[in-house]
Amino acid sequence: MFAQSKSRIFDETLFKKLSALQIAVRRRFQGQTGLWTTPRAGMSLEFAEYREYHPGDDFRYVDWNLYGRLDRLFVKVFQREEDVPIYVLIDTSRSMAVGEKLTYAVQLAGAIAYVGLKEMNRVGVFPFAHDVARGVPPKPGLAHVHHLFSLLGALEPSGQTALNESLERFSKLPLRRGLAVLLSDMLDPQGYEHGLVSLLLKKFEVVVIQILAEEDLQPRVRHEARLCDSEAPQEFSVSARAVARYRENLHRYERALEAFCREHQIRYAQLSTARPLERALFEDLRGVLFQ
Numbered sequence: 595m596f597a598q599s600k601s602r603i604f605d606e607t608l609f610k611k612l613s614a615l616q617i618a619v620r621r622r623f624q625g626q627t628g629l630w631t632t633p634r635a636g637m638s639l640e641f642a643e644y645r646e647y648h649p650g651d652d653f654r655y656v657d658w659n660l661y662g663r664l665d666r667l668f669v670k671v672f673q674r675e676e677d678v679p680i681y682v683l684i685d686t687s688r689s690m691a692v693g694e695k696l697t698y699a700v701q702l703a704g705a706i707a708y709v710g711l712k713e714m715n716r717v718g719v720f721p722f723a724h725d726v727a728r729g730v731p732p733k734p735g736l737a738h739v740h741h742l743f744s745l746l747g748a749l750e751p752s753g754q755t756a757l758n759e760s761l762e763r764f765s766k767l768p769l770r771r772g773l774a775v776l777l778s779d780m781l782d783p784q785g786y787e788h789g790l791v792s793l794l795l796k797k798f799e800v801v802v803i804q805i806l807a808e809e810d811l812q813p814r815v816r817h818e819a820r821l822c823d824s825e826a827p828q829e830f831s832v833s834a835r836a837v838a839r840y841r842e843n844l845h846r847y848e849r850a851l852e853a854f855c856r857e858h859q860i861r862y863a864q865l866s867t868a869r870p871l872e873r874a875l876f877e878d879l880r881g882v883l884f885q
């Protein structure tokens with residue numbers, strides 16, 4: 595059905611359920627005309643045409659009068675004044691290799707891309723580590739999912755994290771403003787504040803989804819151990835007491851990140867890679883990214 599890389603992104607059963615989700619956009623963006631069968635509140639729509647029903651279409655838009663006359667299912671298609679560019683920014687730094695965080699982020703990015711494209715929005719994917727890599731620019735149409743899945747399926751963790759630099763450089767790209775969805779563990783000792791503010795100053799609507807592994811949240815070190823930094827060529831010794839201090843610092847960091855996002859009207863959610871992807875999509879991200 596799609597490229598072979600799709601198997602790395604999500605299974606067919608979950609793929610079929612994504613038609614129940616819609617991207618939640620809280621601001622209006624100047625866009626181009628598109629065709630919709632699932633109107634969103636507050637958006638100007640006009641009836642455009644009928645098309646044959648396809649599995650997964652919303653039954654609310656089936657024209658039952660036509661069905662009574664023709665004995666075939668047709669759905670109403672609406673024309674809207676705007677589409678929304680959706681930019682998925684995915685962290686591919688070496689720290690994302692810990693606990694399969696990048697694999698989880700790839701699966702989540704694939705789901706976001708599909709949901710956005712089925713709503714006739716433009717979706718693009720931009721990997722980054724120490725800088726923004728060559729991505730796939732936003733385009734509309736479900737045929738575009740081939741290019742996005744191909745890119746996502748080929749991503750590998752590499753390089754050091756540089757959130758501020760990468761996000762600032764992305765903000766300077768010649769792109770229309772839209773919804774920027776950041777998928778990252780957000781674990782950068784240099785911080786994230788300047789990068790996120792750069793997106794806001796360019797009028798992007800921003801969603802931060804912090805993806806952490808169980809190894810990040812609950813390191814299992816009961817005795818003295820030697821650890822290797824995933825992004826720096828150094829080793830160091832840790833003890834159970836040091837792990838306890840790490841957990842305290844992590845919780846403090848998480849609270850600061852959440853407070854920063856709340857203060858700047860950035861939607862924020864934290865996901866663990868131990869959380870089944872389907873539950874994350876349909877429960878944890880409801881109201882944050884989806885409606």
